[in-house]
């Protein structure tokens with residue numbers, strides 16, 4: 001759709017080693033995802049389809065959201081930044097909550113699982129990088145707000161966590177868990193040779209009625225109805241992770257799994273706590 005001549009162009013800026021773009025919208029597949037025309041019939045239809053999918057299934061997957069030029073640029077930038085990733089290796093329960101001694105030791109609330117994943121913080125991304133250019137593009141925020149049904153939303157204001165890139169190398173994985181936030185938005189940049197699958201069990205949790213037997217069977221590998229998302233490079237995923245337990249399976253091979261995490265908030269100026277910053281990036285500023 002986009003020709004190289006009119007499309008995404010890159011050049012070294014020298015001063016910051018970053019790249020400069022001309023048009024953020026040229027990073028994405030505007031024919032399928034007309035974010036530059038959200039008020040048009042096609043734009044309204046896209047929003048309605050995404051909203052319906054997200055609220056009926058908990059998943060909104062937009063295949064090929066980023067076009068080939070955009071993807072190649074973003075993946076190359078992420079690869080260059082990979083040495084800057086901070087690796088978090090810890091054990092946690094499925095609820096990502098502190099251990100609660102009120103439950104028996106083998107209760108799903110207390111079972112601890114191993115996660116290892118690296119993250120490149122927002123402040124490591126050059127100002128004119130393609131990924132940052134997309135994240136800071138206002139039509140993307142407008143689109144997200146409409147899909148989520150919140151109307152007005154905001155980019156997260158955290159200097160480290162607003163936009164980050166998860167890095168899974170050989171042996172890395174993210175164990176079963178529920179997210180604290182209602183929705184997450186992620187963009188697949190690079191798939192590994194093997195593993196790194198996004199597995200989930202829809203609607204495993206409803207507020208006020210936890211099915212701990214089900215959670216235990218999932219954690220123990222005794223549940224047969226685990227779904228795998230067909231999540232490929234260039235795809236944007238909006239996922240309701242607060243009610244559907246999910247994990248990233250162990251990665252193998254020499255190619256890292258690289259996934260951008262784009263954070264939005266219903267409130268302006270929202271940031272992470274120092275504890276969260278220390279856990280994921282090893283620093284508070």
Ligand SMILES: [Fe+2]
Nearest residue numbers: 178179241246
């Ligand atoms: Fe998650």
